[in-house]
Amino acid sequence: xxxxxxxxxxxxxxxxxxxxxxxxxxxxxxxxxxxxxxxxxxxxxxxxxxxxxxxxxxxxxxxxxxxxxxxxxxxxxxxxxxxxxxxxxxxxxxxxxxxxxxxxxxxxxxxxxxxxxxxxxxxxxxxxxxxxxxxxxxxxxxxxxxxxxxxxxxxxxxxxxxxxxxxxxxxxxxxxxxxxxxxxxxxxxxxxxxxxxxxxxxxxxxxxxxxxxxxxxxxxxxxxxxxxxxxxxxxxxxxxxxxxxxxxxxxxxxxxxxxxxxxxxxxxxxxxx
Numbered sequence: 001x002x003x004x005x006x007x008x009x010x011x012x013x014x015x016x017x018x019x020x021x022x023x024x025x026x027x028x029x030x031x032x033x034x035x036x037x038x039x040x041x042x043x044x045x046x047x048x049x050x051x052x053x054x055x056x057x058x059x060x061x062x063x064x065x066x067x068x069x070x071x072x073x074x075x076x077x078x079x080x081x082x083x084x085x086x087x088x089x090x091x092x093x094x095x096x097x098x099x100x101x102x103x104x105x106x107x108x109x110x111x112x113x114x115x116x117x118x119x120x121x122x123x124x125x126x127x128x129x130x131x132x133x134x135x136x137x138x139x140x141x142x143x144x145x146x147x148x149x150x151x152x153x154x155x156x157x158x159x160x161x162x163x164x165x166x167x168x169x170x171x172x173x174x175x176x177x178x179x180x181x182x183x184x185x186x187x188x189x190x191x192x193x194x195x196x197x198x199x200x201x202x203x204x205x206x207x208x209x210x211x212x213x214x215x216x217x218x219x220x221x222x223x224x225x226x227x228x229x230x231x232x233x234x235x236x237x238x239x240x241x242x243x244x245x246x247x248x249x250x251x252x253x254x255x256x257x258x259x260x261x262x263x264x265x266x267x268x269x270x271x272x273x
Contacts, residue, residue, distance in 0.1 A: 033087055034066040037118075042072050050082075060084075060130065067135070070125060071118040079130025079151070086112050086135035088156060113137045114156070117146075127151060129272070137161045138177070142184070148172055150272055158182050159205065168196040173203065173271050180205035198227050201234040201268035208235055209255050226253075232261035234268040242266045 037045045038058060044051055050062040056075045060082040067086065068077075114135040115127060123145045131152045132138040138153040142163040152173045153159040159177040160169065163184035174180045180202045185191055191211075202208040226232050231248065240249035253264040 032065075035069060036064075036066055037069045038072050038075065038077075040071045042075070067112055068115045069118050070115065070122055073122050074124045076126045076128070077115070077130065078128055081129055081131070083131040083133060084114050085133060086114055086156070088112065088134045088136060090134075090155065092157075111136055113140045114153075116140045117143050119143075132156070141167055152271055153177070162195065163192055165192055166194045167192070169200055170196065171199045171269055171271065173201045173268065175201070175203035175205065177205045178207065179210045180208045181210075183209075183211040196225060196228070198225075198232055199265075199269050201236075201265075203234070203236045203268060208237065209259070211256075226255070226259065226261040227263045230263060232263040232265060234265040235261065236268075238264050238266075240264065 034046065034048075036048060036051070039045055042053065042056070044053060044058070048064065050060060050064040052059050052061050056072075057078065058075060059078045060080045063083045063085060065085045068084065070077075112135045114132040114137070116137075117125065117140065120143055123143050125143075125146045126149065127139065127147070128149045128151065131154075133153070133155040135156045137158045138156045138160060139148060140161045141148065142161075144164045144166045146164065147168045147170070148160065149168070150171045152175070154173075154175045154177060157178045158181075159174045159179065160172075160181045161184055162169070162181060169181070181197075183192055232253070235253045238249060238253050240251040240253070242248065243250055247266050249264040249266060253261040255261065
């Protein structure tokens with residue numbers, strides 16, 4: 001009888017240890033929240049085992065709880081399907097609205113940016129295969145010649161804040177944000193130019209696309225490109241039809257007075273992992 005109780009007790013202890021062990025892997029956000037920097041010389045500070053560097057390639061090997069500030073140029077961040085977690089949990093007490101001007105109370109804003117660029121000389125960044133969620137801003141893209149490709153950006157206040165020229169956003173799944181993509185300005189009157197944006201899926205964002213609030217429409221603003229001449233993006237609130245069943249909507253998706261996706265997709269793009 002004594003041996004039986006010892007065996008049962010051992011099984012219970014082993015089961016508890018197993019649950020705790022598995023939980024430590026399935027819940028990375030139990031870690032301490034940190035700010036990581038990819039520094040000018042390419043090193044990562046503080047060191048983390050969740051990102052492996054090989055030359056100019058930075059590959060995720062696990063989920064990461066924190067934000068990344070990029071100082072280096074000409075690098076690739078490959079998420080390998082892992083997640084960069086922020087602290088935003090979907091609840092906030094402030095009424096701050098991005099683009100409505102600086103004269104707002106910022107004391108309670110959860111100012112966290114998933115991936116942020118540290119200076120105007122930080123360029124030629126590629127972010128791919130990464131899940132980014134629970135930030136004030138998922139990605140803040142305000143320099144030039146960067147590519148955001150094949151990412152899932154979700155559950156944030158702003159998915160992507162874009163204010164730099166000559167940038168590409170392709171095949172991203174942008175969902176469940178207050179604002180999917182926001183076009184800002186680096187200097188007054190200097191809206192982002194030469195943006196390639198297609199094959200993205202905008203799904204269930206409260207506002208799919210937004211920009212700085214203006215008193216009137218700026219009719220001199222450059223018309224942005226939302227397709228590659230044959231295919232545009234998927235918009236979950238598109239109400240058009242596809243009579244010829246070619247996968248492209250028969251009517252444009254109207255974004256605002258100046259912006260239209262001429263070839264809206266009828267189905268979201270599959271994200272490769």
